[in-house]
Amino acid sequence: MTPTPPDPRAGRPAHPDPHGEQHETAPPPGATPRPRSEPRSLQYHALAGSQPQPAGRVLAIGAIALLLAAVLNADGLFELANRQPVGWKRDVARAAVAPVCAIGDLTRLKDVRSAIRDAADKDSQDCSEDVESGSDAFVAPSTTATTTTPSGTTAPAITTRVPTAADPLRMWLGGDSMTIELEQSAAEAVTSRPEIALTTHAQVSSGLTRPDFFDWPAYLTEEVLPGDPEVVVVMFGANDSQGMEVDGEAVQPDDERWQAEYRRRVGVVMDLLKGDGRLVVWVGQPRMRDEGFDARMGALDAIYEEEAASRPWVRFLDSRPVLSPDGGEYQATAGDVALRQGDGIHLDRGGADLLADAILEVVDEVKVGGAPPVEPPG
Amino acid sequence: MLFPTFEFALFFSGVFVVSWLLRPHPQPWRWFLLAASFVFYGAFEWVYCLLLGFSILANQAFALAIHRQPDEARRKPILALAVLVNLGVLGYYKYTDFFIESVTGTLGAVGIETGWVPLQIVLPVAISFFTFQALSYVIDVFRGDAEPSPLLDFAVYLSFFPHLVAGPIVRARELLPQLRQRADPRKVNSALAFRLIMAGLFKKVVISSFVSAAIVDDVFAVPGQYRSFEILIAVYAYAVQIYADFSGYTDIAIGCALLLGLRFPQNFDAPYAATSMQGFWRKWHMTLSFWLRDYLYIPLGGNKGGPNRRDLNLFLTMLIGGFWHGAAWTFLVWGALHGIALGAERRILEARAAAGKVPGRWSPVIRWAITFHVVCLGWVFFRAESFGHAFELLWRLVAAPGIGSAVTPMLLFVIAISIASQFVPTDWVDQVQAAFSRAVPALQALALAGGLLLIDALGPEGVPPFIYFQF
Numbered sequence: 001m002t003p004t005p006p007d008p009r010a011g012r013p014a015h016p017d018p019h020g021e022q023h024e025t026a027p028p029p030g031a032t033p034r035p036r037s038e039p040r041s042l043q044y045h046a047l048a049g050s051q052p053q054p055a056g057r058v059l060a061i062g063a064i065a066l067l068l069a070a071v072l073n074a075d076g077l078f079e080l081a082n083r084q085p086v087g088w089k090r091d092v093a094r095a096a097v098a099p100v101c102a103i104g105d106l107t108r109l110k111d112v113r114s115a116i117r118d119a120a121d122k123d124s125q126d127c128s129e130d131v132e133s134g135s136d137a138f139v140a141p142s143t144t145a146t147t148t149t150p151s152g153t154t155a156p157a158i159t160t161r162v163p164t165a166a167d168p169l170r171m172w173l174g175g176d177s178m179t180i181e182l183e184q185s186a187a188e189a190v191t192s193r194p195e196i197a198l199t200t201h202a203q204v205s206s207g208l209t210r211p212d213f214f215d216w217p218a219y220l221t222e223e224v225l226p227g228d229p230e231v232v233v234v235m236f237g238a239n240d241s242q243g244m245e246v247d248g249e250a251v252q253p254d255d256e257r258w259q260a261e262y263r264r265r266v267g268v269v270m271d272l273l274k275g276d277g278r279l280v281v282w283v284g285q286p287r288m289r290d291e292g293f294d295a296r297m298g299a300l301d302a303i304y305e306e307e308a309a310s311r312p313w314v315r316f317l318d319s320r321p322v323l324s325p326d327g328g329e330y331q332a333t334a335g336d337v338a339l340r341q342g343d344g345i346h347l348d349r350g351g352a353d354l355l356a357d358a359i360l361e362v363v364d365e366v367k368v369g370g371a372p373p374v375e376p377p378g
Numbered sequence: 379m380l381f382p383t384f385e386f387a388l389f390f391s392g393v394f395v396v397s398w399l400l401r402p403h404p405q406p407w408r409w410f411l412l413a414a415s416f417v418f419y420g421a422f423e424w425v426y427c428l429l430l431g432f433s434i435l436a437n438q439a440f441a442l443a444i445h446r447q448p449d450e451a452r453r454k455p456i457l458a459l460a461v462l463v464n465l466g467v468l469g470y471y472k473y474t475d476f477f478i479e480s481v482t483g484t485l486g487a488v489g490i491e492t493g494w495v496p497l498q499i500v501l502p503v504a505i506s507f508f509t510f511q512a513l514s515y516v517i518d519v520f521r522g523d524a525e526p527s528p529l530l531d532f533a534v535y536l537s538f539f540p541h542l543v544a545g546p547i548v549r550a551r552e553l554l555p556q557l558r559q560r561a562d563p564r565k566v567n568s569a570l571a572f573r574l575i576m577a578g579l580f581k582k583v584v585i586s587s588f589v590s591a592a593i594v595d596d597v598f599a600v601p602g603q604y605r606s607f608e609i610l611i612a613v614y615a616y617a618v619q620i621y622a623d624f625s626g627y628t629d630i631a632i633g634c635a636l637l638l639g640l641r642f643p644q645n646f647d648a649p650y651a652a653t654s655m656q657g658f659w660r661k662w663h664m665t666l667s668f669w670l671r672d673y674l675y676i677p678l679g680g681n682k683g684g685p686n687r688r689d690l691n692l693f694l695t696m697l698i699g700g701f702w703h704g705a706a707w708t709f710l711v712w713g714a715l716h717g718i719a720l721g722a723e724r725r726i727l728e729a730r731a732a733a734g735k736v737p738g739r740w741s742p743v744i745r746w747a748i749t750f751h752v753v754c755l756g757w758v759f760f761r762a763e764s765f766g767h768a769f770e771l772l773w774r775l776v777a778a779p780g781i782g783s784a785v786t787p788m789l790l791f792v793i794a795i796s797i798a799s800q801f802v803p804t805d806w807v808d809q810v811q812a813a814f815s816r817a818v819p820a821l822q823a824l825a826l827a828g829g830l831l832l833i834d835a836l837g838p839e840g841v842p843p844f845i846y847f848q849f
Binding site for chain 1: 384387391394395398479482552563564565566567568569570574599600602603632637641643644647664665668763804808809811812814815816819820822823824826827830831832834835836
């Protein structure tokens with residue numbers, strides 16, 4: 001073998017990367033030079049002496065692991081199945097989870113998850129206890145002494161007072177994911193107003209049609225009313241235009257039975273929130289980019305407005321003019337302010353700021369201003 | 379269809395079985411992978427499949443045109459057109475509205491009304507990633523580093539579902555040869571794959587969700603409500619969150635590909651253990667770093683042309699890299715900050731070396747602390763909704779002293795453990811992995827089920843996506 005002349009590039013740094021790293025020197029003499037853009041420093045995870053296995057065995061391991069995990073996580077799967085829209089998909093999912101739940105129950109394997117969740121202070125549903133989503137499931141909890149006021153009778157007027165930083169106005173705001181940005185905007189708006197003490201709760205994907213997913217009457221009763229808020233602001237509806245269980249049957253929003261049941265539920269929440277001079281602000285849904293969705297939201301808005309009109313402690317706040325300031329059609333921006341997010345549904349911060357201001361305006365006018373409550377236009 | 383979902387588990391189980399059954403038959407196997415990838419992508423929005431199909435056909439045409447053109451001078455315009463088309467499509471979806479808003483905002487400030495309205499363009503998921511991958515393919519062909527592949531191979535490479543949505547950015551020259559090899563169905567590197575998938579799920583579902591809900595989202599939404607200590611912890615928590623989220627997702631991607639017999643490059647390597655900014659970028663989203671080096675920094679001139687030109691190239695590379703992450707000024711600032719930090723670091727190190735200074739005993743600790751905090755400073759701009767928020771947050775960090783009540787011991791524990799995990803020697807993990815691979819199948823299944831139990835039990839209340847109906 002004849003010695004090759006020394007390669008002038010040997011030992012010289014190869015092309016460094018943008019971060020100045022010299023990864024290696026040029027190839028030794030005689031080696032074929034690598035292409036210019038060869039990824040010189042790409043790393044691969046080390047196999048570290050692991051034994052490879054046949055695909056069939058990997059499949060068996062994976063399948064057993066998934067089945068065992070399904071039994072261990074039966075409660076979690078059950079929650080997942082229940083979250084499906086009311087209809088055949090949900091029925092199939094629930095039927096599929098039932099045997100898994102039974103095995104988990106029988107072997108007590110599913111208790112491990114509950115124990116972990118308890119230790120981590122997390123809620124969990126028990127798959128052996130069925131959850132209701134029908135009319136019976138949506139009632140004001142009996143622990144409260146709410147009295148429904150038939151429309152037209154003398155209802156307590158909303159009491160007014162001038163709050164101070166020392167004795168601030170107790171205000172609660174919540175609803176579905178439409179209120180995520182809203183609660184942030186409201187929180188920002190009241191940073192300069194120490195006389196308002198705001199608490200909020202946005203529950204993603206929740207509403208009034210699916211108490212099996214999130215039970216608002218129960219939540220309001222257990223978590224909100226004990227704090228005796230003087231103002232309660234709610235915004236529901238964006239998730240509500242979906243199938244609902246009425247008398248054990250899945251009915252769709254275009255069905256009269258659906259509308260009657262939804263109207264009843266709105267009433268339940270409004271009556272539940274009635275309190276000693278408390279103001280309830282019910283925020284309607286804004287215009288939506290999708291026409292069909294917008295029409296369905298409009299139908300819900302009409303229900304809110306009508307139900308609010310017969311209850312003097314409720315003010316319906318129509319969010320359409322607020323979030324479509326240029327004339328009523330769906331509006332994504334106003335000038336250089338983004339009102340709505342890219343999905344054509346959710347609020348962007350600019351829109352949420354406007355809506356938060358509109359809410360505070362109602363609060364100031366009706367609750368703080370000391371002005372006598374104005375009868376809402378009926 | 380996102381990775382940590384029930385649907386994906388079912389989808390992947392099916393793909394795994396069929397893929398190995400078809401593996402001895404190269405053409406049907408490729409067609410199957412292509413179909414599965416389009417099903418996966420179409421589950422987001424079927425219209426996107428047209429975009430991906432267009433990218434496949436257009437880039438294959440460009441690659442073939444360049445390859446068949448012997449004249450160097452005529453190849454360049456084709457390449458320029460290819461770059462223009464790829465970046466044009468990406469730019470339209472990603473930057474049009476940003477451009478409109480910026481122009482109207484700037485002109486509006488000086489009293490000129492353009493009347494332009496943002497088009498509310500929805501950014502198709504995955505477009506940033508497959509555009510970069512397609513460009514790497516065409517540029518490699520132009521440079522003579524690779525031959526064009528058959529159309530089907532290229533289509534499988536570009537659309538392959540594990541890397542489609544969020545990387546790693548796999549080069550054509552890494553994946554295409556693997557498609558041509560016959561993987562042995564008796565030798566699946568399952569131990570590494572399971573380790574990556576489990577760790578990825580844990581990072582993404584448990585850690586990322588926990589820190590974002592515990593503090594990050596609230597503090598970054600309304601900085602004005604929090605005290606300096608809460609803000610400091612929120613910034614650290616976001617550093618943990620973005621690492622857990624992103625590296626977790628790519629770990630799952632690498633693990634899934636491995637189960638199908640294909641190896642992807644590593645994308646993260648304990649980045650928060652880095653003791654220099656350049657070290658950080660060799661450990662963070664590595665496949666993007668190397669992509670930027672090979673297809674942006676080197677074409678800009680790389681290190682040629684003196685220190686000033688070098689630093690300018692570095693700055694531009696990081697600036698463009700920042701803008702690639704998202705269409706907002708905050709991302710540009712993030713990129714610029716990294717560009718400046720990398721340049722400054724290089725100068726300082728060169729000056730110290732020239733002065734003959736020797737690193738002291740505490741040097742690695744000091745360098746680690748500086749690196750980590752510069753990275754965290756960058757994350758503030760990366761995460762903030764606007765400049766206003768970013769500056770308010772940084773201002774309150776010094777001007778609003780106090781402990782506040784948002785920080786819990788559990789949160790501090792999770793942040794500390796997450797950062798400490800970056801310093802765990804890989805040998806330890808490798809030993810566990812090797813031991814796992816030698817365990818009997820039943821024990822392996824039990825370990826995996828235990829992992830899934832922990833992930834599900836410690837995960838967030840399963841939040842389904844917002845329910846849209848009859849759109």
